Amino acid sequence: TPLDGISHVVVDEVHERDTQTDLLLLLLRELLPTRPNLRVVLMSATVQAETFTKYFGDCEVLNAKGRTFPVEEYHLEQALELTGHVLLPDSPCRLQEHQQYHRQQFATAQATGLKGRSSTTNCGTGAEQFDAPILNPDYSEGRYDGFSKNVHECLKRLNESVVNLDLIQQLLCHIDDELCEGAVLVFLPGLRDIQDLLSALSADRRFADASRWRLLPLHSSLSPAEQQAVFETMPPGVRKVVIATNIAETSITIDDAVFVIDSGRAKQAQYDERKGMRRLVDVWISQAEARQRAGRAGRVRPGYVFKLFTKFRSQVHMAPARIPEMLRGPLQELCLQLRLAPILADVELRAAFGRCLATPPDVAVTAAISSLQRTGALEADESLTPLGRHLAALPCEVGVGRLIIFGALLKCAQPIMLIAAALSDRSPFLSPLGRRDEARAAHQIFHREQSDHCALLEAHRRWADERRQRGNGAARKFCDRFFLSERTLQGMSDAAEQYRDQLVELGLLTDTRRMAPDAKERVRAAESANGDSPLVLKAVLCSGLFPNVLRALPGKKFPQLTHGKQTVQVHPSSFNRDVNKFETPYLVYHEKVQSSGKIFVHDCSGTTALDLILFGAEPQVLHAQHRVLIDGWIEMRVSPRSAVLFKALRHQLSEYLRARIGANVKLQAADDASAGVGG
Helix, strand or coil: CCCCCCCEEEECCHHHCCHHHHHHHHHHHHHHHHCCCCEEEECCCCCCHHHHHHHCCCCCCCCCCCCCCCEEEECHHHHHHHHCCCCCCCCCCECCCCCCCCHHHHHHCCCHHHHCCCCCCCCCCCHHHCCCCCCCCCCCHHHHCCCCHHHHHHHHHECCCCCCHHHHHHHHHHHHHHCCCCEEEEECCCHHHHHHHHHHHHCCCCCCCCCCEEEEEECCCCCHHHHHHHHCCCCCCCEEEEEECCHHHHCCCCCCEEEEEECCEEEEEEEECCCCEEEEEEEECCHHHHHHHHHCCCCCCCEEEEECCCHHHHHHHCCCCCCCHHHCCCCHHHHHHHHHCHHHCCCCHHHHHHCCCCCCCHHHHHHHHHHHHHCCCECCCCCECHHHHHHHHCCCCHHHHHHHHHHHHCCCHHHHHHHHHHHHCCCCECCCCCCHHHHHHHHHHHCECCEHHHHHHHHHHHHHHHHHHHCHHHHHHHHHHCCECHHHHHHHHHHHHHHHHHHHHCCCCCCCCCCCHHHHHHHHHHHCCCCCCHHHHHHHHHHHHCCCEEEEECCCCCCEEEECCEEEEECCCCHHHHCCCCCCCEEEEEEEEEECCEEEEEEEEEECHHHHHHHCCCCEEECCCCEEEECCCEEEECCHHHHHHHHHHHHHHHHHHHHHHHHHHHHHHHHHHHHCCCC
C-alpha cells in the first residue's frame, strides 16, 4: 500500500498552488479511502480554507494564532492624501483624453510608460489637473468621501496599472520625515521596474547620500552575493530600502523590514500549450498575496504597509488567491506523473485532471497529450511508452529529460547532464546591475560553436580545471574575474551527479560506486566518449529540444529567425544575440517567452539539417519536388535517393535507441517485481 508505515502527511504553504502541490493533494485524496487511518494536515498562513475543506469532504479546520506584530494599512487614496501627491501632465501614470481604455484593458495594461518620468516630484497645487474629466473607469466620487479634492482629481485620471515611481519616492520621504526607523521593502513587478526606481532615487540628492540611505535591489537574476546584501544590518542613522519582486513574498525574509510599499503588481508566467510558449504578463496580485506582502512589515515590531491600489480594488477587483499554476503552466510533466501513479493507472488523463483541485482547460490537456504522443512518450491509448516511463521517473521537464536520456545513449552523458542541470536551474553567467556591459564582454571568452549550451560547458570546464589545478581560492577569483556564479557552477555538478544516479537506476548508465578509482574513471570516460564532439552534442540537443526549432534566414543586419510563421528574437542574455550569420540555417532552443510584446528564445544552439532528419519528427519525402518536409513547416531540398537513405538510417537509429530503452525498462520492471515494488 502506498505510504505504508506513514501515519501523518503535512503539506505546508498550500496557498501557493504550484502544480506539484496540487498533484500531491490529488494523490492524497485518492489514497485516503484505502488508508482511513492516514492523517493529512494542510498548512498555510493565508489559505482560503473553504476551498480545501470542500475538496477533502468538509474536513475540520484548525486555527492557530499568529505571532506577527500588527501592521497599519494605508491604501492608495490614503497614500495620496498623506503625501499630497499631484499627478503632473507628463506623468506616465496619467491617462490622457485620447487614450481609450475599457475595463479589461485597463486592468491588465502593461506598464510601458515607465521609461518616461514626470519632470518633478515636488508637491504643488497642480491647478491644471483640477476639474479634469473622469478617465479612470474604476473611479467613483462617492467612494472617497472625506478625502481632499486633490485625491479625487488624481484618481480621476490615474492609470492604476502603471507603477507610480513618483509616489513611491514621496512615500519614502514621508516615512523618513514622519515615522520611525526601520528598513523599507518595496514590491515591484520586474527587474526593469527595479532599475527604473533605482535610477530615479539615485538621481535625487537626498537618496544619493550614502550616509543616510542604502538602496538595494532584490531579484532572482542577481548573484547570491548581491542578494546577500539585503540581509545586512545598517548602522544607526542609515535606512535600508530593499526594492524587490515577489521573491521577497515567501522565498526571502528581510527580518528588519518595518515598512512595506506594495505596488500591487507582479509578473506572472502563463503557458500556452498549443504554441509551446511562455508569456510573462504584468498582472494585479491577489488578496492573499497582498496579505502576504503586508505581513513582511510586522515580523520584528509593529509595522506599516502602503498599498498603491485603492481599498475598493483590493476588496472588489482583486481575486481572493493567485491563479493556480496548473491553470497557467505546462502540463506534459504532470501527464507523465499521472500515468506513473498506480492509484490512477486506469483513469484517463482528462478524467484524472478533472479530479484536481483546479481543472485545467480541456484544450491545454489535449495539447499536452498530443505533444507527448508526438515525441514518443505516450501511446495512442495514453499509456506510457518505454521512453515515457523513463521520462516520468526523471525530476525535470520533458525536453530536459529527453536530453539526459539521449545523452546517455549517444555516449556524451556528462556534458549533457551538465547542460540539463543549467537549463533546470539558473544560468551561471552573472550580469550585475551597473556592470552589464563589462560582464558581457568578459563572458565572450566562453562563446563556442554559436551555442549557448556549449558556452555553459566551456565555463564549467574552465572553472573545474582552475579548481583542480590551483585550488578553491583560484577558482573563486576566476569566477569573480569572469562574472560567474560559483554556487551555480557547483550546483550544476551536484545536479549532474543526481541525474547520473537516476540514470543508473534506470539501467542506462553503470553503477560505479563500488569500483576502484581507475575503473570508475574508465567507465565514466566511456560514457562520455563523444562528449568533446560539438556535432554529437548538437545532435543530442536536437533530439531533446525538438520541436523547438528556428529557421535562420538572411536579414539586413542580423538573421531573421522564424518558428513556422512566427518571427522571434534571440534573448539579450544569449551569446547568439549579436551573431551576424549562423553557420547552419537551423537553431534549437530551450524556451520561448513572450514579454513586452516581443517573442524571445533562450539558450539556443545551431543544428544541422541531418540532425533534424534523424532526430526530429518523421520526415515527409516529397519525391516530385526533391524536398523533405519535417513537422509540417521545415522544408529542405534533398534528392529522392538521399531522402530514402536518410529515412532508412533514421529508422535503424530509432530502432536501436528504442531497443536500448525498452530493454532497460524490462530490466527495471523485473527488479521492481523481485523487490516487491508497486501497489
